[in-house]
Amino acid sequence: MDTTTQQRFPKITDEGLEDLRRRIGVTVGQTVEPWCHEATRDNIRHYAHGIGDDNPLWCDPDYAAGSALGGIIAPPSFLFATNRIISGYVGGLPGVHAMWSGADWNWHKHVRRNDEISSEARLKDLIEHQTRFAGRAIQQVYNVRFYNQSGDLVADADSWCFRTERDHAREQGTKYTALRDRAPRRYTDEELQAAYQLYAQEEVRGGTPRYWDDVQEGEALPVMFKGPMTVTGFIAYAQGWGGLYIRANKLAWRLIDVHPGVGIKNKFGIPDCPERVHWEEEFALEVGAPGAYDYGPERCSWLTHQLTNWMGDAGFLRRASCKIRRHNPAGDMLFIHGKVKRKYTEEGRNLVEIEQEARNQDDELSVLGGGVVELPKRA
Template sequence: MADGAPRYPKITEQGLAELRERIGVPITNTVEPWNYEASRDAIRHYAHGIGDDNPLWCDPDYAAQSKFGNIVALPSFLFTTSRIVSGYCGGLSGVHAMWAGADWTWYKHTMRGDAISTEATLKDLIEHKTRFAGRAFQQIYNVKFYNQDGDPLAECDSWVFRTDRDEARERGTKYTESRGRVEPYTEEQLAEFSKLYEQEEIRGSAPRYWEDVQEGDELPTMMKGPMTVTGFICYAQGWGGLYIRANKLAWKMQQKHPGLGIKNRFNVPDCPERVHWDEDFALEVGAPGAYDYGPERCSWLTHHLTNWIGDDGFLHKSKCQIRRHNPDGDAIMINGTVDRKFVENGKHMVEISQVAKTHRDELSASGAAIVELPSRAG
């Protein structure tokens, strides 16, 4: 490679035109999901991958005594049942993709034993100018989820940003200042983090009634982190990743999609997903270091909500927007505020805004949700 020559494929007008031709066309040729079924183990592995120990997802004896009579899948479990909703995107071969947000609507609970099917389409392609990578394209997908009876479980618009890797590495001004700023924590800081974990409340079987909630109420702070590569791998174990394959299966994927094979330090093609555990590669693409997964952070926000609403509540909508990378070493605090109470079609609803910030008070993610709560009126 000559000095100054691009190392990675670039966004081209031809590639964009070919990608736009896919808008609205059902996607039928994609890799299989991590989970086809909501088994006991699959649900537990995903819950533990985000640090969620709610017994409704994880404890069969507890769940048997609940109104459901069985284990329930946490709302964000559906990330494991579609590669598309999780960031597997087509077109623009070899061009970097960063998962950046999701807008979920749930219609009913996913229960242990449900078999999940999906329908997916490319919804839109929108150009943006970014500080991070200059010209970028927001690639939005719509995915619908059904159980074995054909009942709609949920639907989601999720999006990735496609950016030129070389441009991101050279420009990356939005993130440059965070490189190297994660310093060792003091014992006092670690004690504060420990206290937040100790105080984390799972509402569980104690109903949170709509009448007892007031506009302006604050949700308890939820702690996530400090980030470690171990934690990122824990999430990948429950979620399945997009391109994590071994040996012959890795070779087969790279034969089908050559742009996925990015040479490592041994000149061996390896997956682009290693930005989440390979510090040097993360820096090459303009990130501040190995960092967390986007769907992981979205799932933290929904974890914050399900802890608060309890077993009798229902998470109806949640929109999450990723604002920056969470590199190895960062600690995240999630807070929420009740913005509005209302009744719609006889259902008692609460609208909540959420903010996730780093321990340096940097905006990590923002969220907005609508939850249904039980009413004392029945």
């Protein structure tokens, strides 16, 4: 790949940052319609299937009706589909790349079938970093609050993107130098079968309560497998989540006409969305990534999937965190490990704190996270 090309993309400027700082604390208007206004049966199922989660509590009305919850609820991470800012739709610094990089979530209520979700968002902070990936980078943090049709606070979360200069990441970034020069990984049938065995053994706790009394500090959660990564899988997630900039025909033109920085010309000279780094290898390499790669909210949802499988129908996910450490390009496998860090009581709740990390097939750290689960106690 020729890395001697002239500057193609806008840079981070002090003037742009100053303009963006003036937005801190200001409520963000309805810049773009959410993918899902309502937690319908199909919207919930599409999101769950987009992360490879077949828990019948989200997907099977008959099962859910017979559960203690009395009907379908949404997986906690479904809320990514109800607000685009929580998922990485950032304002300011037009033409500067944005990579979703983490979130801290708090849940207060279940999202039930046919709940109507509204949200409000504010820019919370801007933090400057020096990175191996792209040199100067700006961590852009938003706070988002989610409400149901009764006005009840369902959840709140901070999420952040890193704004990076595409030219610098491609030409001077050192994080993926060795990986870009490496031949594509090709797995043997034996390697694939060993990984697929984790799918065959995946346990959804379901209606069997996991009691707080029985949990031991230091105990491991079953390893959760995700992958092997394919562009097909990334698109399956976008089908349930909605994406940030995926539009067709007139709607694509309208978005780019209003926000020209969103339209980056492809090999045909046609302005197309920056989100295509997730399915277009050529463009992913242009922004300094090692290849077409998974979505950040998708990976966060994989971590919460491990927690909801483990806690069962009677559990409630109170908090979760996710910090992205590297891209998962197509061809990668991901192995999510979890361990009970502590168990404790707080305000009458019986809680278990779990720490998580996920590594790829080469034992490279992909993501750090964790959560706090509320469990029932034996009578």
